[in-house]
Amino acid sequence: MSSELFERIRRGERAAVATALNLLDARDHATRERAVPLLDELARGAREDTVRVGLTGAPGAGKSTLLDALVAALRARGRNIGIIAVDPSSQHSGGALLADRIRAGRAAGDDQVFFRSMAARGRLGGLAAATRAGLDVLAAAYDWVVVETVGVGQSEVEVADLVDTLVYVAQPGAGDILQTMKAGVLELPDVFAVNKADLGLPAERTAQELRRGLALGAVAADAWQPPVLLIAASEDRGIEALVDAILAHRDAVAPDARRARRRAGEERFVRHELLQRYGSFGIAAIGGPEGLAAHLAAVADLPPLTRVARIGDAVESALRSA
């Protein structure tokens, strides 16, 4: 069954994409596990050419507005787009707001744009796992996949681990931007977009601060230097330059490096999922960090969720015989 579903997803059939996402997002564990073979197929048959982008930034920075503008720009270039909006906190309503914005936005009624929001609220399975799997489904069907989430670095869903290019949408005039971004987080984004450039000086100041902060980081001469762009999402200003910057980053990263980045992200995800499901007690049952490392090495070629399932089986049988 999943094979036929896989083919339909690869052909970009909207109903098939929705079916797969519903399977992954099912409330009961057994249904979600049934999706694992499909995810294996998706991981093995992944299109190398899909552009995977993360949009992150503080609440209200303009991520959803930018997404609407980005989608319009991409549609004008003949691309189709799959989008996931993630709302990691239980209070924040960004995901729902985004849903409204996209549905009411320019992409409304366009069958070449697929949108899904995912919230932590009321969820039984892990949000990170659902997001990762959802992106894999979309990546098989669409030219571009975009994930929007609030914050970066310390959030439940580490968006940097899910995408090839991370765009940080900065809010101008919000005090010291470098302080707001917290230590270490400046290194994650590949492209900075200072939004609300129509506000003038505050946006320019924020861009200057970011450029200064980035200049302090030691970067190899041949490494990618994250550009700091000024945009005005609500006025469609700077969007073409942003699309070009995303594509330039993609071109600048060798396929090998892109695969290495994906693999590193996948491994962090597998560790995170196992720890969430079984705790340090479960990890201790398979020999602690060293035992886990051996298990990870043994399943390294499998798709991430399959790795979680395999090592999970080992943990459960170790716990049973303990």
Ligand SMILES: Nc1nc2c(ncn2[C@@H]2O[C@H](COP(=O)(O)OP(=O)(O)OP(=O)(O)O)[C@@H](O)[C@H]2O)c(=O)[nH]1
């Ligand atoms: N002046 C100005 N306002 C903008 C621009 N882009 C977005 N806004 C406004 O900023 C506010 C927040 O925009 P959103 O797109 O909802 O921001 P967000 O980052 O998605 O917010 P959350 O999902 O809640 O985190 C809205 O009132 C937008 O109209 C811009 O380019 N200029």
Ligand SMILES: [Mg+2]
């Ligand atoms: Mg939003």
